[in-house]
Amino acid sequence: MGAGSGRAQALPAMHSPVNWALLGLVIERPSYAYELAHRFERTYEGALSLSSVSHVYTALATLRERELVEEVPGTQGALRSRRRYQATTEGLLEHEQWLVGQVSEERRRQRLLVTQLGALARTPERAIEVLDAYERACLAELASAPAAGEATPGTTGLVARLSAEETRLSVAAKIAWAQYARVQLRSLADGKSAAPAADG
Amino acid sequence: MLELENVSKRYRDGQRERIVLNDVSLEIGAGELVAVWGTRRSGRTTLLRIAAGIEAPDSGSVRFQGHDLAGGEQRSLGEGIGFVRKRLRGNEEQDVLEQVAAPLLARGVSVERARELAREALSRAGAQECLTSRVSELGSGETLRVALARTLCLSPALLVLDEPVATVELGERDEILALLRTLARDGVAVLFSAGEPSELAGAQRALTLGEGELRGPRAQELAPVVALRRRGV
Numbered sequence A: 001m002g003a004g005s006g007r008a009q010a011l012p013a014m015h016s017p018v019n020w021a022l023l024g025l026v027i028e029r030p031s032y033a034y035e036l037a038h039r040f041e042r043t044y045e046g047a048l049s050l051s052s053v054s055h056v057y058t059a060l061a062t063l064r065e066r067e068l069v070e071e072v073p074g075t076q077g078a079l080r081s082r083r084r085y086q087a088t089t090e091g092l093l094e095h096e097q098w099l100v101g102q103v104s105e106e107r108r109r110q111r112l113l114v115t116q117l118g119a120l121a122r123t124p125e126r127a128i129e130v131l132d133a134y135e136r137a138c139l140a141e142l143a144s145a146p147a148a149g150e151a152t153p154g155t156t157g158l159v160a161r162l163s164a165e166e167t168r169l170s171v172a173a174k175i176a177w178a179q180y181a182r183v184q185l186r187s188l189a190d191g192k193s194a195a196p197a198a199d200g
Numbered sequence B: 001m002l003e004l005e006n007v008s009k010r011y012r013d014g015q016r017e018r019i020v021l022n023d024v025s026l027e028i029g030a031g032e033l034v035a036v037w038g039t040r041r042s043g044r045t046t047l048l049r050i051a052a053g054i055e056a057p058d059s060g061s062v063r064f065q066g067h068d069l070a071g072g073e074q075r076s077l078g079e080g081i082g083f084v085r086k087r088l089r090g091n092e093e094q095d096v097l098e099q100v101a102a103p104l105l106a107r108g109v110s111v112e113r114a115r116e117l118a119r120e121a122l123s124r125a126g127a128q129e130c131l132t133s134r135v136s137e138l139g140s141g142e143t144l145r146v147a148l149a150r151t152l153c154l155s156p157a158l159l160v161l162d163e164p165v166a167t168v169e170l171g172e173r174d175e176i177l178a179l180l181r182t183l184a185r186d187g188v189a190v191l192f193s194a195g196e197p198s199e200l201a202g203a204q205r206a207l208t209l210g211e212g213e214l215r216g217p218r219a220q221e222l223a224p225v226v227a228l229r230r231r232g233v
Helices: A006-010 A017-028 A033-044 A053-065 A089-118 A124-144 A155-189 B044-051 B096-106 B111-124 B140-152 B170-185 B219-230
Strands: A069-071 A084-087 B002-013 B016-028 B033-037 B059-064 B081-084 B158-161 B189-194 B205-210 B213-215
Touching: A017 A033, A017 A053, A017 A084, A017 A089, A033 A053, A053 A069, A053 A084, A084 A089, A089 A124, A124 A155, A124 B205, A124 B213, A155 B205, B002 B044, B016 B044, B016 B213, B033 B044, B033 B170, B044 B158, B044 B189, B081 B140, B096 B111, B096 B140, B111 B140, B140 B158, B140 B170, B158 B170, B170 B189
Parallel strands: B033 B189, B033 B205, B081 B158, B158 B189
Antiparallel strands: A069 A084, B002 B016, B002 B059, B205 B213
């Protein structure tokens, strides 16, 4: 992956979502560690959290070791708190590949859920209980998500608007799926063959 | 404000009896925005009609502001409850202002006062630009806003809307949902049905209806969230 040095390529895959999120912020604009900690809190509030500012230093050390970020020329050798970091070309490429890879990661998690539910098929009533709880969680997620129409206009509210629309569409699909799955499980529980699809 | 308790409704479908609502309970408080989605023929319109007092359940109780709707103790439709229809009835060539003022005139309000209240309601519904239009000239989103204004004229405490954003364009969908949230923040209880699950987004409480059962969080579970939102947090 990428054209980094042999040492960086030999390192195992980086799984920490905090590291990847931090890399995203550095790509957005070069920053000091302290500034990154603040931006991280504002941007990923509710989704990811840092244990402390020193967590940022640890993550930056990892990103540097992997040649994904580098110190901005002119700040090298300064006190740790006065160093600014920018993304390398390798960092840009790897971040893009990681983002795209999240699609299959999301699908893997959903398949896992479906498989786990299928494992309860011998006791469909129990599976329906799990499904009910899953659907309630989806409905609560929809209700707690900010509405796209009320997000701040302009580029500052862009993330909020995109996030609201992504939540709306993806959670809605899960709710529709839950209805379909319930019909199938109910049919199984009643000893009937399931309908091919829920009545639209 | 509105309490449905153990409500059941069945329809005869040829030789079969179809259970549309099976022991359904639902509570909606003032200032709450509740959305219900179910597949076609799931009974969501029936649920709304029963909640609005238009239709009576086979069993169970429906209480609005402490009064029994199901027993016909009080005629609440138009007197506390507003049911917003997707289409405007009446003369297609009628002016919007006349359409909106009509329910007030029917209640004996003077023409001048009815027009004043109609203008206010159109403004509240974001349809002030439609004031001089004819009903036949309105787009789907505008029609909904005018229908909403017509209902708001009567100052309902509970608004019931059947698929309000089903036929509107994507951009306008968010604006209409924002309008419903504003009405809820003003203290109106709002209950609406969604034709697609994605239309549930933006409601304070999202529910699903299927096989006669209403599913989702109960009002008490979300009470702290609703209180925070009312305070604009």
